[in-house]
Amino acid sequence: MVASEATPFAKTGGLADVLGALPAALVEQGEEVAVVLPYYRSVKVPDARLVLEGQPLWIGPGRYTCSIFEVVRRGVRYFLVACDEFFGRPGIYGDAGGEYWDNDTRYAGLCHAALAVARHLFRPHIFHCHDWQTGLLPVYLRQFFSSDPTFFGIRTVFTIHNLGYQGRYPKKNLYWLGLPEWLFRSDLLEYYGEINLLKAGLVYSDALTTVSPTYAAEIQTPDQGFGLDGLLRARAGALTGILNGVDYSVWNPETDTAIAANYSATDLSGKQACKLDLLQHAGLPTERTEVPVIGIVSRLASQKGFDLLAQVAYDLVNWDIRMVILGSGESQYESLFRSLAEARPDKFSVRIAYDDKLAHRIEAGSDIFLMPSRYEPCGLNQMYSLRYGTVPIVHATGGLDDTIEAGTGFKFRPYTADAMLGALREALTRYWVDRERWNGMIREGMSRDFSWAASASPYIDLYRSLRS
Ligand code: ADP
Ligand code: GLC
Numbered sequence: 001m002v003a004s005e006a007t008p009f010a011k012t013g014g015l016a017d018v019l020g021a022l023p024a025a026l027v028e029q030g031e032e033v034a035v036v037l038p039y040y041r042s043v044k045v046p047d048a049r050l051v052l053e054g055q056p057l058w059i060g061p062g063r064y065t066c067s068i069f070e071v072v073r074r075g076v077r078y079f080l081v082a083c084d085e086f087f088g089r090p091g092i093y094g095d096a097g098g099e100y101w102d103n104d105t106r107y108a109g110l111c112h113a114a115l116a117v118a119r120h121l122f123r124p125h126i127f128h129c130h131d132w133q134t135g136l137l138p139v140y141l142r143q144f145f146s147s148d149p150t151f152f153g154i155r156t157v158f159t160i161h162n163l164g165y166q167g168r169y170p171k172k173n174l175y176w177l178g179l180p181e182w183l184f185r186s187d188l189l190e191y192y193g194e195i196n197l198l199k200a201g202l203v204y205s206d207a208l209t210t211v212s213p214t215y216a217a218e219i220q221t222p223d224q225g226f227g228l229d230g231l232l233r234a235r236a237g238a239l240t241g242i243l244n245g246v247d248y249s250v251w252n253p254e255t256d257t258a259i260a261a262n263y264s265a266t267d268l269s270g271k272q273a274c275k276l277d278l279l280q281h282a283g284l285p286t287e288r289t290e291v292p293v294i295g296i297v298s299r300l301a302s303q304k305g306f307d308l309l310a311q312v313a314y315d316l317v318n319w320d321i322r323m324v325i326l327g328s329g330e331s332q333y334e335s336l337f338r339s340l341a342e343a344r345p346d347k348f349s350v351r352i353a354y355d356d357k358l359a360h361r362i363e364a365g366s367d368i369f370l371m372p373s374r375y376e377p378c379g380l381n382q383m384y385s386l387r388y389g390t391v392p393i394v395h396a397t398g399g400l401d402d403t404i405e406a407g408t409g410f411k412f413r414p415y416t417a418d419a420m421l422g423a424l425r426e427a428l429t430r431y432w433v434d435r436e437r438w439n440g441m442i443r444e445g446m447s448r449d450f451s452w453a454a455s456a457s458p459y460i461d462l463y464r465s466l467r468s
Pocket of ligand 1: 012013014015017297298299326327328353354355356359378379380381382
């Protein structure tokens with residue numbers, strides 16, 4: 001597998017969770033898996049061993065050198081690509097000034113390094129690429145190495161984690177990426193006058209997957225296809241939706257060391273302790289602990305549906321609720337949440353940050369978890385919430401629709417502030433007036449099993465089908 005992030009090395013979102021867990025689940029089912037990742041400056045792996053030094057990477061007119069370090073985690077061989085020009089920077093994708101301007105070349109470097117890993121260190125049967133950062137790998141493989149015996153017979157799988165991020169660059173960058181101009185065709189890499197690296201992956205890979213069955217259908221519609229729905233319809237025969245799983249060794253209230261008390265479906269008393277701990281930590285009042293706490297942990301991006309919350313924020317300030325919000329991202333949403341916390345510090349607590357430990361405490365200490373995403377390829381937090389006995393309220397889209405049922409959470413559609421408010425009201429009413437049914441929902445949600453073992457099997461079936 002090749003990707004731009006994986007836990008525990010580097011994480012900005014769910015992609016990292018997937019790359020931290022799916023490979024191990026495949027290994028448990030007897031597969032051999034290696035993952036190629038950038039060795040970002042922020043990645044600290046003292047036990048990584050140098051396994052390949054001074055490997056040249058020739059990308060168009062550029063001459064770079066990388067070294068490969070290896071570390072094994074849960075039976076998975078992680079190959080970390082060290083290359084100062086590309087990854088020796090403070091950020092992953094960018095810094096306070098925005099995205100790094102040369103991300104296309106940086107990740108082209110990752111693709112070339114992955115090909116070097118395949119040549120020298122781990123010969124795969126399948127290259128499994130994730131998201132736009134790895135979209136050029138199947139292109140390089142086919143353009144430059146189709147007659148190279150090292151790569152003969154290798155097949156490619158490309159997983160779309162989010163169609164909204166495509167890696168679009170000016171046409172002139174073809175030269176810098178070492179690609180011939182004739183690839184700038186609307187049936188190849190061209191997209192509305194630019195090159196599109198996600199599209200490259202979609203055109204050149206043998207099989208395509210995305211992270212839930214509903215999202216696999218949605219991205220074939222003009223509404224959710226981000227301009228690539230025509231291509232995805234044309235490739236529908238090669239596209240499957242495989243639901244992500246949960247790494248229950250990390251997200252499990254029975255064993256979680258980040259939360260105030262452990263608990264299980266049979267004994268929920270620890271959850272009360274977690275709620276109190278969260279209220280204290282968030283600086284919210286600790287009297288009347290029965291008041292429901294609504295949690296949010298999210299990238300603050302327009303995908304995540306906070307425009308709906310903005311429309312009703314000044315209704316919510318009068319409700320008898322408490323909200324704990326953790327996230328960072330677009331400034332409009334950061335200001336929205338900050339202004340709510342300023343207006344009602346007794347009801348809203350906001351932390352603009354990336355804080356893994358707090359994410360666990362919010363999952364454990366909240367009564368309700370809100371995910372009003374406009375679209376959501378899979379979404380992981382709603383599944384974490386189920387396991388933590390925190391009832392999710394979600395917009396019925398993508399993986400949210402596939403994982404939440406009437407017995408375990410509340411779904412709304414259409415995507416309007418009114419529909420979201422309706423779901424919130426219904427949830428709060430049930431919470432206050434029918435606690436028995438509410439507790440039944442909690443237990444039902446906690447019993448759902450979204451472990452990776454179930455999701456790894458369809459990937460193995462897919463790999464096998466490509467080999468036969
Ligand atoms: P996406 O990948 O679109 O951001 P997912 O629901 O698939 O959405 O995954 C998000 C992951 O990132 C979860 O593990 C979630 O806990 C984590 N996360 C998101 N924002 C933060 C934050 N501010 N602090 C800590 N963890 C976060
Ligand atoms: C993306 C999606 C999210 C999904 C994650 C992992 O970031 O936005 O829905 O869960 O990838 O596949």
